[in-house]
Amino acid sequence: MADPMRIRAQAAGDKATVRVLMSHEMETGQRKDAAGKIVPAWHIQEVTATLNGKPVLSAEWGPSVSKNPFLQFVVKGAKAGDKIAVTWKDNKGDSRTDEATVA
Amino acid sequence: MQTRRETLQRSVAVAGLLAAAGFPQFAQAAFNKTAFEAKSVPDAIKATGAATLLESKDVILTAPDIAENGAVVPMGVSTALPGVKHLLLLVEKNPLALVALFHSSESLENNFLTRAKMGQTSDVYAVAVMADGKALWAKKEVKVTLGGCGG
Amino acid sequence: MNTKISCVIAALAVALMEVGCASGPSVAELNTLTDSIIKASFRSEGIAKVERVTATDETNRACSQADVAGVPLDEKTAKAIEESNFKSIRWPADGQFLGDWKQGEAIAQSGRGLTWTDEATGTNGGNCYNCHQIDKKEISYGTIGPSLYNYGKIRGVNDPKSPEAKLMVEYTWGKIWNAKAYNACSNMPRAGHMGILTEAQVRHVVALLLDPQSPVNK
């Protein structure tokens, strides 16, 4: 079961910088285990975000993104008190959504 | 965790919202398998819908000169140009070149930062795929060093 | 104070005779206590047997104690340690000191082997770059030991097979085989003596340092 994300959203002027840390193995599918068997790829495939429920971000990731991924993006028109929700979905169909308030 | 059910419900709700909001790219959120399975930088870029590749100083790649560890290499792509469809980050010498694809949106600046794995010293590419089918790119070599005791 | 100490000792289950120390345990008591804590704390795991710390040799014991005291070994003890380590050096059976510098470079790069997560059958590395600069092309090198770049060149070894080079070739072999033969409490491992590298591997590392074709001497 996926652990929670850490989301920090900091408003400055008429925009907010959002920094997200996600808890995920991001297995490449290139690595072999002790027995020499390929460990199958297991990685976040889609990342989306909303500002007060309105979709703002859509991204696609491959297995090269680092373990426990970090993402930073800048939302226009976001101000303190607004809600930013981030969702990831991995190639096994697991997903997780967390929300933060813009500071 | 007690948040599990909550999370699922919220995910469903978000998906609904995405579909309702009339953002086709969000509603499908289709994973571009061809692009992410491409072995080379040009193949990956072309698979995201670009016809011509052009070097451009208007596309900004943020990456260190040297990475202490290839497991985590910070890299970012940004541009102030109008008419961007999506932005890409790629590592030339990774088995699969494409790292991340960010769809451009009215609500966002075209500016994304993430971290990627690099198997070895390689050129890193930042690409802006434009609405007119051009792919504008910038590249930089990032040195990956051997660290620790090697044991 | 005495009861306090016996309390400590009882709690740690250390069998120490009662001694009249006025201000905490004596050096000897602390040493004994440390030994017993080591015995109770470490266990064998994989190829890393507990004797690696419970039964260290005289060289390590003397040097550790000197380090704790912050006083270098006295000259006589140091000499004796160096002599006994020198005697343990195994010289190449066939008289061949130099191998293939390319293989030597690979050995110098590798830090693998002999930990509790390693297999007994694996090939050990020399760990050389962890502490030394060697080939100038490798920027990721340590500084615990001196730079070995131009090792042979600086020492005037133009032809390692020549009689003039003999002493330096032998010293290089000996130093890699057992560094403590030349400096009792050197930080450098005893690669041959402790079975870290094989005779063939030592040959390759000697070549890396002394072969005029090696990038070390370019």
Add this chain to the structure above:
Amino acid sequence: MSLAKLTMQKTLSLALTFALCAGAAAPALAQKTTSQGIDEYRAMLADGNPSELFEAKGEDLWKKARGPKNATLEKCDLGQGPGVVKGVFVTLPRYFADTQRMQDLESRLVTCMETLQGLNGAEIAKTPFGKGEQSNVTALATWIASESKGLKFNLPQAHTQEKTFYEVGKRLFYQRGGTHDFACASCHGEEGKRIRLQDLPVLSQNPGDGVGFAAWPAYRVSNGQMWSMQLRLNDCYRQQRFPYPGFGSNATIALSTYLGVNAKGSVSVAPALKR
């Protein structure tokens, strides 16, 4: 290279990657030394330390009723009284009267998990790092350490056992052994040394704010794992080619006491980000 330089300057003008400023401002990027390059790399990673993920998990675990006794850890006494979390990290290891032994943060947490929650402490101690309850101990330690961020180390040295353990720790620090004759001091005993490209703190004295003992637990970039002090010491011993030090064993606690007392006055930055 000139393109890279341009790129950097553009980035600067966008003022988005403040961490890069120092590097980009220098006119001759190509002349940057390796260590400057590494510093720049580290600065880029400083914002967004994945250890935050483990802090969140640890805080959650502290406040959650768990184990056979279905209790939280909120009554756990880490040395400053039941439930006190702020400031305890910089005072450990210390002597605990109830267990009559020296304990570090992790072994103390296991005591609390046993007494308060009814979990099996011996089982936890035997569990490999990163697995089961052991990964929970690491997360808890990460959160508790984060609650002392910015505070100065000040381990108590009043009790006889605290003094004795310092002395034993010192002996362990200089203990040469294993197949390579390595002691802790082989790498951490001299100023200005490094292994490969990693600078080595001198741990026989105060290494300064946020260095050495004052940096762990830390997120390890190389393997994406959260490392507690117990795991840090465990892996040092592995690389020293020593046998296996038991989790929470007196050797690890004595060594921690030595390092912690030496760090007196240094500011804790744990949980840090490490190679």
